[in-house]
Amino acid sequence: xxxxxxxxxxxxxxxxxxxxxxxxxxxxxxxxxxxxxxxxxxxxxxxxxxxxxxxxxxxxxxxxxxxxxxxxxxxxxxxxxxxxxxxxxxxxxxxxxxxxxxxxxxxxxxxxxxxxxxxxxxxxxxxxxxxxxxxxxxxxxxxxxxxxxxxxxxxxxxxxxxxxxxxxxxxxxxxxxxxxxxxxxxxxxxxxxxxxxxxxxxxxxxxxxxxxxxxxxxxxxxxxxxxxxxxxxxxxxxxxxxxxxxxxxxxxxxxxxxxxxxxxxxxxxxxxxxxxxxxxxxxxxxxxxxxxxxxxxxxxxxxxxxxxxxxxxxxxxxxxxxxxxxxxxxxxxxx
Amino acid sequence: xxxxxxxxxxxxxxxxxxxxxxxxxxxxxxxxxxxxxxxxxxxxxxxxxxxxxxxxxxxxxxxxxxxxxxxxxxxxxxxxxxxxxxxxxxxxxxxxxxxxxxxxxxxxxxxxxxxxxxxxxxxxxxxxxxxxxxxxxxxxxxxxxxxxxxxxxxxxxxxxxxxxxxxx
Ligand SMILES: [Cu+2]
Numbered sequence: 001x002x003x004x005x006x007x008x009x010x011x012x013x014x015x016x017x018x019x020x021x022x023x024x025x026x027x028x029x030x031x032x033x034x035x036x037x038x039x040x041x042x043x044x045x046x047x048x049x050x051x052x053x054x055x056x057x058x059x060x061x062x063x064x065x066x067x068x069x070x071x072x073x074x075x076x077x078x079x080x081x082x083x084x085x086x087x088x089x090x091x092x093x094x095x096x097x098x099x100x101x102x103x104x105x106x107x108x109x110x111x112x113x114x115x116x117x118x119x120x121x122x123x124x125x126x127x128x129x130x131x132x133x134x135x136x137x138x139x140x141x142x143x144x145x146x147x148x149x150x151x152x153x154x155x156x157x158x159x160x161x162x163x164x165x166x167x168x169x170x171x172x173x174x175x176x177x178x179x180x181x182x183x184x185x186x187x188x189x190x191x192x193x194x195x196x197x198x199x200x201x202x203x204x205x206x207x208x209x210x211x212x213x214x215x216x217x218x219x220x221x222x223x224x225x226x227x228x229x230x231x232x233x234x235x236x237x238x239x240x241x242x243x244x245x246x247x248x249x250x251x252x253x254x255x256x257x258x259x260x261x262x263x264x265x266x267x268x269x270x271x272x273x274x275x276x277x278x279x280x281x282x283x284x285x286x287x288x289x290x291x292x293x294x295x296x297x298x299x300x301x302x303x304x305x306x307x308x309x310x311x312x313x314x315x316x317x318x319x320x321x322x323x324x325x326x327x328x329x330x331x332x333x334x335x
Numbered sequence: 336x337x338x339x340x341x342x343x344x345x346x347x348x349x350x351x352x353x354x355x356x357x358x359x360x361x362x363x364x365x366x367x368x369x370x371x372x373x374x375x376x377x378x379x380x381x382x383x384x385x386x387x388x389x390x391x392x393x394x395x396x397x398x399x400x401x402x403x404x405x406x407x408x409x410x411x412x413x414x415x416x417x418x419x420x421x422x423x424x425x426x427x428x429x430x431x432x433x434x435x436x437x438x439x440x441x442x443x444x445x446x447x448x449x450x451x452x453x454x455x456x457x458x459x460x461x462x463x464x465x466x467x468x469x470x471x472x473x474x475x476x477x478x479x480x481x482x483x484x485x486x487x488x489x490x491x492x493x494x495x496x497x498x499x500x501x502x503x
Contacts, residue, residue, distance in 0.1 A: 163501025163502070164501055165493070165502075166492060184501065184502045185502045185503070260495065271493075272498040273410040273492070273495075273498075306375055306376050310374035311372070313406075316378075316380075317460050318380065
């Protein structure tokens with residue numbers, strides 16, 4: 001095998017640690033499901049080893065030679081003990097299944113009990129192919145909108161209300177929460193209680209069209225103080241442009257095509273079909289995990305979204321190079 | 336005794352059912368090509384060059400492109416004046432049926448839309464103008480149920496400056 005071959009062999013192990021795996025839980029719900037997974041592995045593993053063990057034993061006994069002449073039939077098994085062991089075997093299976101069903105029942109109860117501790121309400125809506133995210137401001141009950149980046153305070157239970165604007169999606173943040181389908185016409189919700197600070201990755205887990213694979217989002221678990229600061233920043237209107245180029249960019253964004261699909265709070269851009277751009281530069285990624293957030297990628301995205309995410313519902317807007325530059329300059333300042 | 340078990344499938348007892356299934360599914364095959372989509376950059380960046388522009392036939396015959404046009408029709412809030420079923424202050428279906436304007440005309444009346452603030456040139460990306468025009472042209476052939484179905488499908492989607500939230 002070549003060296004590359006060895007590496008490919010190791011590939012499945014890569015999912016054992018990292019920002020998108022159920023095997024490194026960072027929240028109550030994920031931890032509960034992880035222990036259920038371990039229990040399942042043990043129960044099924046032990047039964048599997050038993051089956052293989054008995055198979056090996058049978059083969060070994062066969063090789064030693066069965067007594068010739070009296071071929072065993074179904075009615076008269078060659079081994080009288082077999083009749084009795086069969087009952088024991090059935091009992092083992094029933095006990096294993098009862099163990100799994102019981103543990104899953106208890107876990108469900110624990111997941112549902114989190115409802116009493118909800119302290120934060122977030123609405124996550126699936127769109128082809130990005131996530132609209134809105135926080136209810138605890139101070140005045142208004143909604144603060146952002147996109148593709150979910151921030152959660154550590155140790156607090158957040159209720160995430162899920163809805164879809166178009167087709168079925170699925171909300172999946174394996175490290176922190178489980179998975180919950182996002183279904184048009186149905187009000188689903190999931191509780192999450194993160195316990196470990198860090199960046200995690202969420203991903204749409206239900207095929208929803210061309211760019212399903214590029215429908216991801218970042219999840220940041222942070223201290224309650226950091227979270228409060230972030231939320232206060234998101235609630236503010238967009239910062240004013242800092243230089244002449246950005247000013248020109250703002251004019252194009254608010255008077256041109258962009259404003260028909262995007263909102264920049266504090267300006268006249270109030271379109272709703274696309275992600276809110278008020279603090280777009282404060283995010284880590286562009287277009288639902290497609291590109292890292294930086295000036296070059298922003299400009300590339302505006303010039304040719306179809307080249308970077310073929311089929312995306314944002315279409316290229318024809319801009320003079322100087323204007324494209326100005327727009328990117330402006331968006332880059334929307335921290 | 337028994338004859339050999341090898342039989343051609345056309346001699347099997349269920350052959351009638353098999354044949355019927357094949358016959359009935361055949362007409363659906365050509366429909367797939369009407370859904371085919373060309374993605375990525377290099378989509379139309381210029382308006383139609385004339386009545387014979389080959390892109391016109393492509394857009395009008397392609398279900399994906401006309402459906403996208405229908406979607407953007409609601410995203411851009413066209414329904415506010417033209418009604419959710421494209422009837423309203425200005426009934427686009429009636430115009431289509433009565434005057435049957437050409438693709439080039441429809442394209443131009445969206446790109447240089449009269450009386451509405453977003454009618455300025457350059458406000459709607461070119462590719463979308465093609466899709467919108469193809470959708471408006473397809474209206475006269477769309478049955479009432481089909482238009483209604485589209486409204487239901489898009490009930491959770493934003494319309495211009497307003498969005499009433501996902502379908503619950
Ligand atoms: Cu998806």
